[in-house]
Amino acid sequence: MTSSLLRPPGHLSPATALQLSQQAPIIIKNSPGAVTASALSSLFSAPETPELWTIYENLLLSCLRTGDEESAHLCLGRLVNRFGDDNERVMALIGLMKEADATDDATLEVVLKEYEALLQENPTNIPIVKRRVALLRSIGRISDAVTALIGLLDFSPTDSEAWSELSDIYFSQGLYSQAIFALEEVLVLQPNAWNIYARIGELLLMSVKSGSGDQNDSAKQLGEALKRFCRSIELCDDYLRGYYGLKLTTTQLLNDPPKPSKQAESDGLAPPNLSTLQKLDGLATEKLGEITRRFTAGEKGWQGFDEAEIAAAKELLEKSSSTTVR
């Protein structure tokens, strides 16, 4: 329970978030509300750990998500007590709370104005810049959000989270090549991030499927997608997402081979020859089969996968085996 509270709760399922926020009153009651600075009393009270404040922050996010405002306010109050309301991270949390409490657009505008006022004082307040971008995106002012985000990246180009957000905004607008470029910047900063490799592969596949590029482009993009998925598998054994993407790409390349283009070859991104492709396809099929089989059998040490992803992999395998039989 506490271990999932030590990580940001953004990716948790609604059920887990609900469970966490239901525990909130108990956790708040049992945890120290304030840590005294005096040496004498710190001798008798429990030592202060960084985990405590991480738990408060994550609990706050879970409670806001599930609408438990009372607990959220308690958590925020304790964080403010400890770090003061001029701490940049706490300022962002206060803003987040106001966003969550806002009922109409006018209130959101007020919050946005507050962010801008804060940024007037200190333009490099990164948590507030990020909140402003998120709020702009949330109220649909996408181009303003992109401008603000590029401004952030101008003075803080090593922020991989911001690059990743930029990529996601571009992707939501259907701008695949820009989205891929932003993710490549993430890879420069985090060269071992296996999920980002898989994500780039997925974006490339979607870009081919959407048919935005011409024929030359699609050969190159499929070849690159293949490489990206292979790299993600190289970095992570039994990576379901990587094998799934690999299977999709090889199926696409085998069933509907794009015309070989000179540009792809000169870039070294031409798809490999038929026998290599078939081998990769076989490997992906075998691995996907193994993962789904062991997960469904409830084997120990194989239960970390997402159920929806397993179901999708099963469906893909069934589809591909039915076409082979035919």
Place this chain on the structure above:
Amino acid sequence: MTWFSKSTTTFGFLLLAHACPSSSCYSAYEHSALQSHRAASLSSLSATTQQAAASSSLPLDISLETIVATVIITLGLVLNTAKLRPIQWRVWAGQIERAGEEGARNSSGEIDKDFVGNPFKLLESRPGFVDIRKQRKEFAEWVKQQ
């Protein structure tokens, strides 16, 4: 496995204690006390100092017992250590993806405190840019469906 390693360690400590002072048997302490007493009495009888030096070294069985005890203790402690964690990137990453939290349990069955899951997941969930209003809306929808 833990009971085995723990009993091995305990047995090793018993053996070491046996070879060392406290036991009632023939021990290193008693041996040295006896030797110094003998040396004192011998020197008063003006015996050769060479003989005293030779007989003051420990007898073979005590040394052997100490060495065996040390080896057994070490074996017990090594057997009792936590399972080694993978040091190869792809194996480590694979374990996170495959086993999730279960892979990070230590010998007492608790999830390790420093377990973070996939550290690069943050690049996709992006807590700094969280759209709380959307999350609340989605959560409300989910509650309605339940």
